Amino acid sequence: MNVLVWNENRHEKKNPIVSDIYPKGIHGAIAAFLSEDTVNVKTSTLDEPEHGLTDEVLIGTDVLIWWGHMAHHEVLDEIVEKVHKRVLEGMGLIVLHSGHFSKIFKKLMGTTCDLKWREADEKERLWVVDPSHPITEGIGEYIELEKEEMYGEHFDIPSPDQLIFLSWFEGGEVFRSGATYQRGKGKVFYFRPGHETYPTYYNEEIQQVIKNAVQWVNNSDTPTPVYGNTNPIETISKKEKG
Template sequence: MGNILVWNEFRHEKKDPSVADLYPNGMHQVIAGFLKEKGWDVETATLDEPEHGLTDDVLDNTDVLLWWGHVAHDEVSDEAVKKVQQRVLDGMGLIVLHSGHFSKIFKVLMGTSCDLKWREAGDKERLWVVDPSHPIVEGIGEYFELEQEEMYGEHFDIPAPDEVVLVSWFTGGEVFRSGVTYKRGNGKIFYFRPGHETHPTYHDESVQKVIQNAVNWAAPVKRDRPVYGNAQPLEQVLEGK
């Protein structure tokens, strides 16, 4: 597989000491680190870089893009969103993490509000594997737990997923579709719920395993891009009389 790009707002880590303690160099660096351990070529980009780090050259050479955003969704330019959307339609994989459900790019690709219930109370989260044959949960048991996480609860206003891979339960009683897949154009999308900035979620081995598996799954298929538009017949077409 080719190049992976981890995109992060990189705002919480600069302003909140509790987040900086968990991710001193940013969540994107932690995620990039455990992906690099698999031997992949991984780059990072952040919101405040020129063009948000999403230049044409960078996107053209990205096979899978991972996206984490929260407090600055509106600061992402519409031009960048359109470029990422087109790359997904052309075949680039996209993994949207946690509060990225409200990102411009995810909303555009879903066509819905992507709204949900939430609570910051340090709930325990139990993530159940509901599609054990799916490659995204290879190496994951029947479930895994995160001792503290932000709660997301249904209803999650997304289109019916192509596949529901993981479902979460929280100690407050809520449930949530925490791992869902979509296809848009020639690209594959995985939304993965865990990842609140004040908890050490991206240091968890099971979370890392799911993300590593998802990168493999979302990678573009190595084949020629489909041809669209007016097409010449393969066989002789007899005009009707």
């Protein structure tokens, strides 16, 4: 399996708090723990040519993980179109935290993907609401994070195919924090935690969810449908008129 971790990598360059927490970038932190289980993990960032998402790279990617926040508008529309095409063809996509506002996620959802938010060092408790789903393997009834950014309902997304996690925050809000979708042949998983000024991606349970999600969205061995006008696979008998 070939996994690509994409990160805009802007907070790490501008905010010393973020660079202290993630000295190799958020993408580097995620790639590090995925490398423990996954055959081949690479990273790309916004400021690379074609955002590091060339045709060759995308064709060779089975699972794409996306983290973005302050520079969604800088992602070129033609690159979004290429990523969208690959998802429909079967590439798995995991969208993390503020990636809910990325061009690719909004295009796939067809909604604004807007929400409430607040930064107040709140406790977050992510309740597992579908304990039978493979993404929850190895996780208890809930994951508790001491401090995180609050995301609150209403979250303007389509009804998920499967709702995996529901978050409660110390200030009282709740949020659909883990949701799956299928688009074309591609599987999509949105996972809420991961604000840049908190060490969330070092949490072993968060890491386990992302590892599980990589396995679940990988869809490389399924059949590819053929569309358009087609010849019969059986002989069609000619019926006499009248």
